[in-house]
């Protein structure tokens with residue numbers, strides 16, 4: 343969006359000195375995939391596309407709200423410095439600084455990178471009253487947030503490893 347309008351000169355227009363202000367439809371919009379910016383347009387529209395993009399395990403969690411078995415996630419014991427992004431859309435969700443060992447068997451965080459990164463929703467399935475957390479960008483299911491976390495915030499974001507991609511910070515050991 344912040345691209346300066348350096349449109350190429352419209353050469354090849356035959357004749358005419360009269361500068362008709364034809365609403366120039368510049369064909370400069372290339373649909374470059376994987377640009378990685380914040381355009382939800384890059385997200386699949388159909389569930390079948392999601393399934394192909396994510397694979398069965400991640401699809402089950404992110405799109406079908408499944409929960410991975412405790413102590414099964416590859417990010418559970420990850421202590422490297424870096425950022426945890428949504429495995430569905432790449433939005434940054436959590437930081438290593440806010441990760442803690444909750445003993446529950448799922449990666450746990452005291453907070454998200456920013457309030458608007460994660461959306462809360464009431465979840466009354468399984469006969470429990472819980473608060474589901476979803477990626478605010480793509481709506482992917484992440485896990486749940488509980489109020490038994492450590493001080494001072496008192497929150498515990500309980501997240502499936504399968505819903506996350508970890509990126510180590512540059513220069514971090």
Ligand SMILES: [Zn+2]
Nearest residue numbers: 428431477480
């Ligand atoms: Zn997402």
